[in-house]
Amino acid sequence: MPPTDTASDAADPCSITARVRAAEPAWLNSLSADPFVERSKRAIWLQIYDRFRRSIEAGDPGAGVQLPGEHQIAAALKVNRITLRRAWSRLQREGYLSARKGVGVFVRRQPTLYTVTENRGFLANVDGDPREFAVRTLSLGLTQPDPETADQLRIDPSATVVRLERMRLRLEQPIYRTEKVFPAARFPRFEEVYAPGSSVGAVFRAHGVERFTRSRTRVSGGFATGSEAADLDLTPTTPVLRTVATVVDENGIPIEHSRGCWPLTMVELIFE
């Protein structure tokens, strides 16, 4: 039995202004045109997944638009709400949809693959118009390093370090989150130089470091923690790529230790 509001809409086609959201978008009609093949090789929820994915990739429920509610869509597709949710949960994990409790489900921007070339600065790094990209500084301050960081930076664990958390965005959409740690003794003017342009390169140059390279990058996989998911606009348990890199100056002295977290489906790393 479909929810009553859907039924009343159908029964009263004249009041088209009654509720805007209730109007079924064109893509929904085409999604629900053919019935699903029951008892086929491919489960119904996977068929739903296929259709949504193809549609989103074709760009019809465009980036950012809110989908109608679960009940409405489930009724339109003539499947149970839970079956629909199963398909959606996979679409969320794979980066096509993002859900906010109490609000709705939204189409994420296309999970474009960003080709990131290691051993270069970020903007030289990424395919696409540089103006589309932005940095958001989440936090900047002094602390003590954790043991691994102290080890990598070859400093005493009780030494002071600058800790910088930031995010890269493309078209308002988070691409990755990173935590960078620098030896404070080496960069006394960190905050004042960093503030104007949010540029770590500027800080390096202001302290006499002209050339720097990543000496080692560790890539591992995992699943987004609660805070990572919140920052990156993902559901928890979304698979992510984690990178841990050490940056050294021209003399091979470590000057930065950084940990990055990337939604698995949105990045492609190239090492040369």
Place this chain on the structure above:
Amino acid sequence: MPPTDTASDAADPCSITARVRAAEPAWLNSLSADPFVERSKRAIWLQIYDRFRRSIEAGDPGAGVQLPGEHQIAAALKVNRITLRRAWSRLQREGYLSARKGVGVFVRRQPTLYTVTENRGFLANVDGDPREFAVRTLSLGLTQPDPETADQLRIDPSATVVRLERMRLRLEQPIYRTEKVFPAARFPRFEEVYAPGSSVGAVFRAHGVERFTRSRTRVSGGFATGSEAADLDLTPTTPVLRTVATVVDENGIPIEHSRGCWPLTMVELIFE
């Protein structure tokens, strides 16, 4: 209401040989000791996930053992079968469990992280006892390259190539699957040299290539396809890491193009 066989076991503790599988293992008792906190911040299925994961990481349901059936465990935990399945499905995606329809659910070997250093041969590459590792050749033969491979190998798309599919195993457990393509003209004696030791390095040396390096490695993320999942003993949609690498000889001429697929949770790549 628990299944009847469980109830009868409890009522008849003397017949310990009645059915071996029905005996509840110790870890199950400890998992089901405390009731789950309802309406807490953490959903019940996530609490189940937590307990199983901790237990498996502690090694009690040890690698390879078959778990009792869903119905039995759900009854023991006093939750619905579907709630239990939700927890299990995440454990499967994360590599802790693997299910075989009609057979049962098994504990996978610990998703140990294999540190793989690029630019080296595999056995020099990996932490752990080399004797634990094995290669299984899945297929070896001549074909035509796909466009991307032809491009990377800088050969004509109609040229003949040697195509080799194989898998790495550690302790019988698949670590990764790879497809390697070589220009046949360069390695006419590929099959006869490869066969005895399953060594690509031997083939290279037999054809006068003493030194070779990876010139470029692309790392991207994705989800296991059906055949990848089957080979790697994963459920489909498990997140994987894909690597695409080109190997060149001492003169910079491409001699191999390889595509690898690694379960996300089982590998750690290091680039230096």
Place this chain on the structure above:
DNA sequence: CAGTGGTCTAGACCACATG
């Protein structure tokens, strides 16, 4: 055949965000 995991539905309640 019996047992296993896999799918699907129905209906209920909850927490959250918004008006």
Place this chain on the structure above:
DNA sequence: ATGTGGTCTAGACCACTGG
């Protein structure tokens, strides 16, 4: 207060595997 997504249960049927 309403609508949203999130969780949980109950019960049913299916497909696969093995003895």
